[in-house]
Amino acid sequence: MFAFMNIPLLPEQASEFSKEYDVLFWYITGVSALGAGVVYSLLIYCCFAFAKKDGVAPKRILGSNRLEFLWTIIPLMFFLSFFVWGVRQYDVAINPPPEAYDREYTVVGKQWMWKVQHPTGHREINEITLQEGVAVRITGTSEDVLHDFGIPAFRSKFDVVPGRYTSAWFKPIKVGSYHLFCDQYCGQGHSQMVGKVQVLSQENYAAWLEGIYRVRDGKNPADGSPAWEGRKLFLKLQCLNCHNKESESRAPTLEAIHKSKRALQGGSTVVADDTYLRNSIRNPMKEVRDGWKPIMPAYTRAQVTEEELLNLISYLKSLKPGDLPSRTESSPAPVGAPNVPDSPVSPIPAPTTGGAR
Ligand code: HEC
Ligand SMILES: [Cu+2]
Incomplete structure (x- = not known):
């Protein structure tokens, strides 16, 4: 009935852990609801069954050991089952599988943003890109106050604390985009301390690593990806002087050149x-x-190392029609900025190594 409003009862189950977690959640909720149901129906029943009838008060009952024993032992069994099951879940939540240590991420919370560093050297702000089906471990700390790195779709959250390392792990099982929240009130901008978790298929993830997969249309590849580093080089080495949007007569435009x-x-x-x-x-x-x-001119190893050459080539491969910067662009826009060229009125710049941070 309320489907059109699209208000899900629970967040999506996007990690392996979230499924097991939800079973326990519903078990506890169900038992509590059942307990409340039994107590309240007994209460209402007793109001009538033991009411004064025809002016005669009912017989007074003074205790029943059997009853007391039962209503102690039965709830105790349920509570113990919460405990045992809960401990087992907690054990899963805090102990990463061995393969998660192969993919260790770090996250730093800061009023009011998340900085994520990938094991591959890629850097993201308020965003974390993961591969479907691959378990990762993430270690966090804070630059200022207490924050909490929370991903509801993974049923995962952990406090990041200044001066300390804390960690969590998860194995995304569903391609998609999910919320990332700061789950701990951390000051005025707390509500803006949100981000995106991007889970990509193996193929797209490989492209993302290289920097040729745009997470969202018109968005720059992540800092640290070969294509993005190549773009910085392209500007630094002044390739742009000849190869630019306005260059039609001087040098070929390199857009969509690959293949x-x-x-x-x-x-x-x-x-x-x-x-x-x-x-x-x-x-x-x-x-x-x-x-x-x-x-x-030929670019020798002295000007462009083999590693830099790989980055340049990654960048050239990522170029789609309309991607080539205009001649006036100096340094890359910061991560997160839309992939649009600088305004044409900006002066022709000296080369910079660029990088907004
Ligand atoms: C002095 C101007 C100039 C500079 C600087 C320059 N190029 Fe070129 N580039 C050209 C011209 C002209 C051509 C086409 C003639 C040719 O194939 O050599 C070309 C061709 C290319 C091609 C092959 C293009 C095609 O259409 O197949 C690539 C790739 C390329 N340049 C990359 C670069 C890179 C990367 C840099 C910077 C490291 C750079 N160029 C710097 C002028 C320049
Ligand atoms: Cu925070």
Whole structure:
């Protein structure tokens, strides 16, 4: 009846733990409801059954050992079952499976944001991207006051405390986007200390790691991903002076270059794979695009290390139509900013290593 309002009774079950947790939750809720039902129906029943009838007061009952024994032992059994089951759940919640130690994340709470660092070096703000079906452990601390890293869909929350490390683990089992909250009142901006948990399929996660999967349309890849680092290099090395949006006449626009067919001088055609991209940067004279002047300088190892070259190539592979920055862009926009070029009136900048933080 209320389905149209879409107010779920419980958050989605997005981790392995959440299923077991909910069974216990419903068990405790059910037993409590049953207990309340028994007590209140007895109460109402007794009001009538033992009422004064025709002016005659009912017989006075003074205690019953058998009854007292039963109403002590039966609830005790239930309470003990809560305890035993609860302890077992707690044991699961605090003891990560061995494989979770292979993926250790750190999170730092700060008034009023979450900073997440991946084991791969990727950094995210108010967002954590995980792979479906892979257990991870997360260790947290706080820069200022007590916060609490809470993900309702995983039935997981743990306090992050200044000067201390605390941790939790979870195994996401469902692709999707879930809420991340600060579950501990931490000052004026507490209600803004929220974020997103992004669970991706294996394939998308691999792309995300590389920086070529946009978490949301128009969003920058995470800091630390090869494509994002490559973008910084692209700006730093001034590739943009020739390859930019306005460059049509000077150098080819590099958008959607990966896997596309490139016509070369001399009439041959090649597919722009990783090797082609690599050669285009290391040795541009080798394969010159038909119709362009061979003015691109060769970038040797002294200028671009092998590692940097990999990042550059990742970036080129991530370029879709409209992605190439405009010539006036100097440093990358901070993480979280929409992927739009700077305003065209900004002056032509000196190269910077960029990075907003
Ligand atoms: C002086 C201007 C200039 C600079 C600086 C420059 N390029 Fe080029 N680039 C060109 C021109 C012109 C071509 C096309 C001719 C050719 O194939 O060599 C080209 C071709 C390419 C190609 C192959 C393009 C295609 O359409 O197949 C890639 C990839 C590339 N450049 C990447 C880079 C990167 C990365 C940098 C910075 C490290 C860079 N370029 C710096 C002028 C430049
Ligand atoms: Cu907080």
